[in-house]
Amino acid sequence: xxxxxxxxxxxxxxxxxxxxxxxxxxxxxxxxxxxxxxxxxxxxxxxxxxxxxxxxxx
Numbered sequence: 001x002x003x004x005x006x007x008x009x010x011x012x013x014x015x016x017x018x019x020x021x022x023x024x025x026x027x028x029x030x031x032x033x034x035x036x037x038x039x040x041x042x043x044x045x046x047x048x049x050x051x052x053x054x055x056x057x058x
Contacts, residue, residue, distance in 0.1 A: 011056070018048060 002023070006016040025045050028036035 015052075019052075022049065 002016055002019045005011060006013060022045055025037050025041060028034075
């Protein structure tokens, strides 16, 4: 879906990369790989997702 939104020009390549990074962090957490990220990365993830939701409301 991320690539499709970029392809449809809903957002640019930089936003696509950011969403991809968020997916990686989320997958690490979901699979118990807690050493793959730290508190600061989680904070940036949460801040980024909140900003994303404001910029691209459903």
